[in-house]
Structure formats: structure tokens, C-alpha cells
Amino acid sequence: MLAGFGGAVIAGLTGCTSEPAVPPPPDPDDLLRAAAVARERSLLESYDAALLASPALTARLLPLREQHAEHLAALVGPAPSGSPSDSASGPPSAAPPSRSPPTSVVLPAAPAATLRTLVTAELAAAAGHGADAVRATDRPLAGLLASLSASEQSHPVTLA
């Protein structure tokens, strides 16, 4: 979080060297959407790390990772036509660059511990999406965040 704010401040400074005009305050819903994107990207990183650490879990984890890719796609909108669209084969290309530096994900090698770590991450994201669904002004955004939250709340059913 702190890193994210720091990045935003730096970006703001470099963007207005000649004009002292105060930028308009960001749309609160845009901030909620950006926070949701960050949560999904973090979850994708966690799943990628888990797949590397525990290949035995691949069949279990891939369907969940795919759903997070769907979540991210739903948040950022459809990829431009002509661009690679296979979101499961690498970092989702439709996502805007994250302002915060990527968090390094360190997962324990034991499958049971890997699963516990993912459960914790899923439930944290579900809580974040759920709280933001209540705060969102835009109703379609609220509905999307609520669905993402419900999906992530249900993922531990196959992780536990």
C-alpha cells in the first residue's frame, strides 16, 4: 500500500513539472477498480508461485488460476483485438501496468502449506472485493466486485 502511494506521488510529480495545476481528484470508483486489479494480479502471482513450488497441485490449482485470469479480464475490459488473448499462458496482457512494484511471493514448498497460503490469500481478496462492492458508486462495478468476492470466498472449497 505504502509503495503504491509513493509510486503515485512520484508519477504525479514527474507529470506536472511545468504546470502547478492540481490534478482533479481521481474517481473513487476508479480507485476501487484499481485496487481490485491489484488484488487479482497478486493472486495470479501467488498461483504462479504455487504452481512452481508444488507441481503436484497443478490439476487442482489451474482451474482456480484461470478464474482469476477471468476476474482480471472482467475488471480491465476486453483485450484489444489482434493482441494475444490467451491469458493463462502468461501475464494478462490486457492489464494496465501496475503502479506498485510487484510484490515478491514466497511460498513454502510443502503442498499443504502452499494450499493454506492460497486459502489465506483468497479469503483476504474476497474480503477486500466485498467491502469495495459496498462502497462502489457505480452499480455494475459493485456487482462485478461482489461476484469476484463470492468466487474467491468459494475457492477454498477445493483448496482445503
Next chain:
Amino acid sequence: MNNPLLVALLEAEHAAVYAYGVLGGRLDEDPRRGARAAFDNHRARRDQLAALLRAGGAAAPVALPSYDVTVATPQQAYGLAVRLEEGLALRWRDLVVGTDDAMLRALAVAGLQETAVRAAQWRLLAGRSPVTVALPGTT
């Protein structure tokens, strides 16, 4: 208050309470405990929705005398439970996008989460794949 959405939810909860009472009887002990927990949860949501409607001065529809529920096997019981939860998920999501009231929105988010978790649990017991969905409440 958004009464039509609350009424639709209450009617669906009435049906779910009835159906879980029936389908639980077709299940073995372990899954029957899950059906019992779901029954209790739907009953609590039913009462909560009825209280909300009455507090707003609206009529709260009561349960029908019976519902068309035919369940003969555990697989049919699982299938019905999944359909019940998916149907409720649609209505909870309708409420999420149908209100700006923070209390109702929070209630609807919690309801959507609960139905998604239970639908996943029943799909797992039924041996279905995938167990979870990316966007619960959106068909």
C-alpha cells in the same frame, strides 16, 4: 428499500428452506449435516428479509403450502441444492446492483458469498467440475 428485489429473495428463501428439508432426507449423514446447515442459514436469511420488509412497512410474503420438489437419489439432491444456490445467487446479485443502501448492499454481498460457497460444496460432493465459477450470480 428495494421491495421487489427483497420480495423475490424472500420467496426464493422460502422455497430453499422447504427444498433443503426434503433433499436432506435423501442424503447420508455427512452431507445431511451440510444440508442441515444450509437449511438453518436459509431460514435465518428468510427471517431477516421478512423483518426488513416489515420494518419498511411492506408486506412479507409467507411460504407456499408446498413446493414441487422431487428428490429420489443423492445425486438428485445434490443437483437440486446446486440449482437452489445458483438461483439465489442471481437474486442476491440483483440486490447488489439494485440498491445504493450500504446495509442492503452488504447483506447482498454476504448472501452472494454464502450461496457461492454452498454451490461449490454441493458441486464437489456431486463430483462435478469445475467446482467453482468465476462470476457467481451471473448465470
